[in-house]
Amino acid sequence: MSSTKCPVCGLVNFAEAESCKRCNASIRPRKVGEQGSTVCPKCNSEDTQSFQMAYKTGTTSGVIGMGTYSDGGLGVTRGTVKSQSDLARSLKPPTNPAPNVVIVLCVLVSAAILFLAFLVITFIPFAVASSSVIWWTVGISFAAPLIAIGVSYMTWQSRRAELRAAEVAFRTAMHSWSHSWICLRCGGSWLIH
Numbered sequence: 001m002s003s004t005k006c007p008v009c010g011l012v013n014f015a016e017a018e019s020c021k022r023c024n025a026s027i028r029p030r031k032v033g034e035q036g037s038t039v040c041p042k043c044n045s046e047d048t049q050s051f052q053m054a055y056k057t058g059t060t061s062g063v064i065g066m067g068t069y070s071d072g073g074l075g076v077t078r079g080t081v082k083s084q085s086d087l088a089r090s091l092k093p094p095t096n097p098a099p100n101v102v103i104v105l106c107v108l109v110s111a112a113i114l115f116l117a118f119l120v121i122t123f124i125p126f127a128v129a130s131s132s133v134i135w136w137t138v139g140i141s142f143a144a145p146l147i148a149i150g151v152s153y154m155t156w157q158s159r160r161a162e163l164r165a166a167e168v169a170f171r172t173a174m175h176s177w178s179h180s181w182i183c184l185r186c187g188g189s190w191l192i193h
Contacts, residue, residue: 004013006020006025007038007048007049007050008050008052009022009052009053011023026038038192040185040190041188043183043185043188044050045183045185047184047185048164048183048184049182049184050051050180050182050183051181052177052178053092053095054087054088054092055092055093058084059082059084059085059086060084061081061082062080062081062083063080063081087182094174095170097163106151106156108149113145114145116141117140154175176191179192179193
């Protein structure tokens, strides 16, 4: 019984199958220029892989755990090792934009100021202080967190469009990466729609 390996996800399918059972990609080789062709347009080689498959097969990780002590004894420890081929390193997928650190910091500062305001209001010796000091302390204790929360909100609003644009750019780059192929003979790459 013969089988055919999917060039996109690597699943082994029946030889008679037209498309992969897992990812629904076409298994039969197509001619150069045909829509969805996996044949290299530069050198007509069928020795091609999707970026995704080339990255996965070129990236390995494992656990190591042996070593020796200075007195000659053998020790066991645990650690993770990641190894990548040069091809896998060059074909790594696009990275998702990080969350906005400025907004997170503003929220944390707001929480800290709110906590400090609570401490000041709770532990101020009201009997010792004059009434004007008490009102100034209470006013500042409530105003500072509100100002910090307002700054956080304005920062978030000003960065929102930028964050959306970065997310759209990431999705577009990820779509292109997941539909790109590389020839393992000549190194050419192309996009399959």
